[in-house]
Amino acid sequence: MSAVIDTHDHSHDQDHHHGPAKGFKRWLLTTNHKDIGTMYLIFSFTMFLLGGTMAMVIRAELFQPGLQIVEPAFFNQMTTMHGLIMVFGAVMPAFVGLANWMIPLMIGAPDMALPRMNNWSFWILPAAFALLVSTLFMSGGAPNFGWTFYAPLSTTYGPPSTTFFIFAIHMMGISSIMGAINVIATILNLRAPGMTLMKMPLFVWTWLITAFLLIAVMPVLAGVVTMMLMDINFGTSFFNAAGGGDPVLFQHVFWFFGHPEVYIMILPAFGAVSEIIPAFSRKRLFGYASMVYAVGAIALLSFVVWAHHMFTVGMPVAGEIFFMYCTMLIAVPTGVKVFNWVATMFRGSMTFEAPMLFSIAFVILFTIGGFSGLMLAIAPADFQYHDTYFVVAHFHYVLVPGAIFGIFASAYYWLPKWTGNMYDETLAKTHFWMSFIGMNLAFFPMHFLGLAGMPRRIPDYALQFADFNMVSSIGAFMFGSTQLLFLFIVVKCARGGEKAAAKPWDGAEGLEWTVPSPAPYHTFSTPPEVK
Amino acid sequence: MRKKALRVGSLMAGLTLSQLALADWEVNMTPGVTGVSRDIFGLHMTIFWICVAIGIVVFGVMFWSIFAHRKSRGYKPANFHEHTWVEILWTIIPLAILVVMAIPATITLLDMYNTDESEVDIKVTGYQWKWRYDFINEEFGYFSTLSTPRDEIYNRAEKNENYLLEVDKPLVLPVGRKVRFLMTANDVIHSWWVPALGVKKDAIPGFINETWTRIDEPGIYRGQCTELCGKDHGFMPIVVKAVPQDEYDEWVAEQVAMAEKERELTSKDWTLEELMARGEKAYDTTCAACHQQDGSGSPPAFPALKGSAVATGPVDHHMDIVVHGVSGTAMQAFGKQLSEVDLAAIITYERNAWGNDTGEMVTPKQILDYKNAQQ
Numbered sequence A: 001m002s003a004v005i006d007t008h009d010h011s012h013d014q015d016h017h018h019g020p021a022k023g024f025k026r027w028l029l030t031t032n033h034k035d036i037g038t039m040y041l042i043f044s045f046t047m048f049l050l051g052g053t054m055a056m057v058i059r060a061e062l063f064q065p066g067l068q069i070v071e072p073a074f075f076n077q078m079t080t081m082h083g084l085i086m087v088f089g090a091v092m093p094a095f096v097g098l099a100n101w102m103i104p105l106m107i108g109a110p111d112m113a114l115p116r117m118n119n120w121s122f123w124i125l126p127a128a129f130a131l132l133v134s135t136l137f138m139s140g141g142a143p144n145f146g147w148t149f150y151a152p153l154s155t156t157y158g159p160p161s162t163t164f165f166i167f168a169i170h171m172m173g174i175s176s177i178m179g180a181i182n183v184i185a186t187i188l189n190l191r192a193p194g195m196t197l198m199k200m201p202l203f204v205w206t207w208l209i210t211a212f213l214l215i216a217v218m219p220v221l222a223g224v225v226t227m228m229l230m231d232i233n234f235g236t237s238f239f240n241a242a243g244g245g246d247p248v249l250f251q252h253v254f255w256f257f258g259h260p261e262v263y264i265m266i267l268p269a270f271g272a273v274s275e276i277i278p279a280f281s282r283k284r285l286f287g288y289a290s291m292v293y294a295v296g297a298i299a300l301l302s303f304v305v306w307a308h309h310m311f312t313v314g315m316p317v318a319g320e321i322f323f324m325y326c327t328m329l330i331a332v333p334t335g336v337k338v339f340n341w342v343a344t345m346f347r348g349s350m351t352f353e354a355p356m357l358f359s360i361a362f363v364i365l366f367t368i369g370g371f372s373g374l375m376l377a378i379a380p381a382d383f384q385y386h387d388t389y390f391v392v393a394h395f396h397y398v399l400v401p402g403a404i405f406g407i408f409a410s411a412y413y414w415l416p417k418w419t420g421n422m423y424d425e426t427l428a429k430t431h432f433w434m435s436f437i438g439m440n441l442a443f444f445p446m447h448f449l450g451l452a453g454m455p456r457r458i459p460d461y462a463l464q465f466a467d468f469n470m471v472s473s474i475g476a477f478m479f480g481s482t483q484l485l486f487l488f489i490v491v492k493c494a495r496g497g498e499k500a501a502a503k504p505w506d507g508a509e510g511l512e513w514t515v516p517s518p519a520p521y522h523t524f525s526t527p528p529e530v531k
Numbered sequence B: 001m002r003k004k005a006l007r008v009g010s011l012m013a014g015l016t017l018s019q020l021a022l023a024d025w026e027v028n029m030t031p032g033v034t035g036v037s038r039d040i041f042g043l044h045m046t047i048f049w050i051c052v053a054i055g056i057v058v059f060g061v062m063f064w065s066i067f068a069h070r071k072s073r074g075y076k077p078a079n080f081h082e083h084t085w086v087e088i089l090w091t092i093i094p095l096a097i098l099v100v101m102a103i104p105a106t107i108t109l110l111d112m113y114n115t116d117e118s119e120v121d122i123k124v125t126g127y128q129w130k131w132r133y134d135f136i137n138e139e140f141g142y143f144s145t146l147s148t149p150r151d152e153i154y155n156r157a158e159k160n161e162n163y164l165l166e167v168d169k170p171l172v173l174p175v176g177r178k179v180r181f182l183m184t185a186n187d188v189i190h191s192w193w194v195p196a197l198g199v200k201k202d203a204i205p206g207f208i209n210e211t212w213t214r215i216d217e218p219g220i221y222r223g224q225c226t227e228l229c230g231k232d233h234g235f236m237p238i239v240v241k242a243v244p245q246d247e248y249d250e251w252v253a254e255q256v257a258m259a260e261k262e263r264e265l266t267s268k269d270w271t272l273e274e275l276m277a278r279g280e281k282a283y284d285t286t287c288a289a290c291h292q293q294d295g296s297g298s299p300p301a302f303p304a305l306k307g308s309a310v311a312t313g314p315v316d317h318h319m320d321i322v323v324h325g326v327s328g329t330a331m332q333a334f335g336k337q338l339s340e341v342d343l344a345a346i347i348t349y350e351r352n353a354w355g356n357d358t359g360e361m362v363t364p365k366q367i368l369d370y371k372n373a374q375q
Helices: A024-029 A033-061 A072-107 A115-137 A162-189 A202-233 A247-281 A288-304 A306-313 A317-345 A354-377 A379-385 A389-419 A425-452 A463-495 B002-016 B035-068 B084-112 B245-265 B272-286 B315-324 B340-352 B364-374
Strands: B120-127 B130-135 B140-144 B171-174 B179-185 B190-194 B199-203 B209-213 B219-225 B238-243
Touching: A024 A033, A033 A072, A033 A115, A033 A389, A033 A463, A072 A115, A072 A162, A072 A202, A072 A247, A072 A389, A115 A162, A162 A202, A202 A247, A202 A288, A247 A288, A247 A306, A247 A317, A247 A354, A247 A389, A288 A317, A306 A317, A306 A379, A306 B199, A317 A354, A317 A379, A317 B035, A317 B084, A354 A379, A354 A389, A354 A425, A354 B035, A379 A425, A379 B035, A379 B084, A379 B199, A389 A425, A389 A463, A425 A463, B035 B084, B120 B171, B120 B190, B120 B199, B140 B245, B171 B245, B179 B190, B179 B199, B190 B238, B199 B209, B238 B245, B272 B340, B315 B340, B315 B364, B340 B364
Parallel strands: B120 B179, B171 B238
Antiparallel strands: B120 B130, B130 B140, B179 B209, B190 B199, B190 B219, B219 B238
C-alpha cells in the first residue's frame, strides 16, 4: 500500500519511502496530479469565500434603500471583483482541480500527460489573484467597471489599477490554456487500453470539450484586454470613438469569449452530475451517446450566440434575428440533457445522500435558470429584461445551483476517495438544505425585482424594490454563512471518520472506484484493462 | 388575475402605510402604455407559460420518480438506458415549440426596428450622470438630472414616494404621435430605459442608435439608466411626461422662448451676488456629484475645489479646465454642455464659496470672449 495523502496540508502523515516530499516543497514542486488537484480545490474554495464576502458587502448595502455602508464607487468595485473572483478564481479552478484529481483516475492513467506544466499552471494562479486583489489597495481603487469591463468605461474612464487588472487576466488566461492543453493531451493519449472515446465517463467527455472551448476563447480574451492595454497606455484607439475606434467592437470581442466561457463553467458540472445521478439511482445513465452529442452541440452553438448579450446595442435587425434563433436552438440539446437525467432517475432505485441531493437540486434549479435563459433569448422581450435583476437572477440560477452545486456534489461524491474517510452525512445534508433554501431566497426574488424594473449594478434603489431586496439579502447571508459549514465538514472528513471502502457508493461505476480509498499517491502505474 | 389582485393590494398598502410599505410586492412586468410594450408583455407571458408547462411535465415525472422509485420503498431498478424514438421525439417537440415562439417574436422585433414616419425627433445624449434631451426640429434642449435630495439618499431625511426616480426637468412628449429617439452618449455607454414604453436602447459615444415610441395615455413614466456607466450609474433616472397634443405645443413654445431669453442673458450685466446665487444652483446640479456640495471632492479621482490651486489661482487656467476638461480624467469639457451664463456663474461660485473668497467674478461675456479667442 502506498502512502496516504491528505487533502489537508497541515496534517499529512505518511509512512512510505516512495511517498511525497516533506514540507512546503512538496506543494511548491509537486508534479503529482492528486497534489495539484488538491491545491486547485483549496485555492478555489479560498477564492469562493473571498468573492462571497464581497457578495455579502453588496447584499448588506442593498438590504435597505439609501446609502448606508459603502459609497457607490466602492460598491462598483465590489460587484466587479465579486464577478471576476467567482468566475476566474472560484468556479474555473474548482473544475480544473476536479479534472486533475479525477481524469487520470477515471481513464486509468498514472498522472496527467504534462505534469510539470501542470504545476506551473497552478502556481500562476495565486500570483494572478494576489495581483488582482492588490488593486483594492491602490490609489483610485480596484476595477469598478463590472466583470464585463465594457470600454470606454474601462479604458478612457477606468481607474489607474486597470493595467494591473489586465496583467492579472493575462496570467489567468495562460494558466487556463495550459490546463486545457494538459487535459486534452491526457485524455487523448493516456486512456487505458480498451477505453474507446465512447466508453469514457461523461465527466471526461465534458472536460475534453470544455478544454477545447478554453483553448478557443481564452486567447480572444487575451486579445481584448491587450487592445485595452494599448488604448490605455500606448495611445491607440481600438475602443475610443473620439479617435475613430468602436466601443461596440469591445462587446463583440468580449462576448465571443464570454459566451463559450459560461459553458466552460457549466459543462464539467453536466459531466459530474451525469456520473452521480446514475450512481444513486442504481441504474445506467440514460442516453449516453445523446448526452455526448448534446454537449458537443451546445459547445458548437456557443460560438454563434454571443451577441444575445448585446440585443440593445443597436445591431441591424438581421443580426438580432440570427442571434435570437441560434440562442433559442441551444434549448434543444440542453433539454435533451435534462430529459436524460430525469429518465435516468425514472424507475431507478434512488437514495438521497448529499451528492445526490445536490445533483437533483442541480437539475431542478439549472432548468429554472434555463427557462429564464429561454425567455431572455426572445429578443423583443430581452429589451425589457436586459441589464435588470432578471438577468442577475438568470445567471445566478445557472451558476450557483449549476456550477457550484455541481462542484459540491462532486466534492461529496469523491471526498471518500480523496481522504479515505466518509464525510458526516448529517452535516452534509444540513449544508445542502441551508444552501438550497438560502440560494432560492437570495436569487428567486431577483426575478421579480428585474421584471418590476430594477436595473442591475446599482447601489441604491427606488422604494418599490425594498421588500424583495431585503428578502434577497437575508437569503444571501444565509447561503454565505452556510458555506463555512462546508469548510468544517471537509476538514473534519480529512482528519478522520468512518473509513471509506474502495467503492463507498454501491451504484457507482468507473475505474476510480477500483483503487483503494484514499487513492494511493501513485495509481495505475500499470494500466488497467477496460472491456 | 392574481397579478392584478396583487397590484391592487399593494397599491392600497402603498396608500395607507408609510415609507417601507410603499414598497410593493410586484412580481411581474407591466403591460405598459404603448403598442410595443404590450406586444412584449404578450411575448413575455407566452414564453413564461410555455416554460411553466414544460416545467410541470419534467418536474412532475421527476418528483414522481423521487417519490415512488426509491430504495427505501424497496423499488428495484429497471434496466433500460436508451430508447431511440423517445430521444428523437424529445428533440423534435421542443424544436417545434421554439419555431412557434420565434414567429411572433420576429414580427414584434421588426416592428420595434421600424422608425419610419416619425413625427417628433428627439436626440437623447447620455452623460456621466445625467441625460440631455435635444428637440432637434425646434432647436432647444436641456439636461435632466436627479432631483432627489442627498439628505434622502444618506438617510438624513424621510424618502419621498418617487425616491431616485425623479428629475428636475422631465422629458415632455405628446401622446398618440410617433416619437423617434436618436441615442448617443458623450462619455461612456449608457442605456435609456422606460419600462412602461417598452423602450431600451444603448447610448454609445460615437454612435447614433434609433428607436421609437407612441404613447397611448397621458401620464408620468419613470425609468433608469441600465448600462453601468460609473460611480453614479444608479442616480440618473429618466422621467417621461406624456401630455395631450395642445398642451405639448404650448410647452414647446414656452421652451423656445426660454431658450431665446437664456441667450440674451449673456449680454446682461451681472453682479457678484446674482452670479453666486445662480452658480450655487448650477454647481449643485452639474458639479456636486463628483466634487461634492461642500467642494471637498473625493480624491484622488475627483479633487477637492475648496482651497484648491485651480479655484484660487489664475482665472484663465480655471476657465480652461471647466471649458475644455482635463483629458484622461473624469473631468469633462463643459464648454458645450453649459451656457455661458452657467459657466460664468459656476466659476464665480467656485472662486468664492467655501472660504475660497478670491472676490473675483467671471462674467458671461468673459467666457464668450475666452471661447472666441480659442477658435
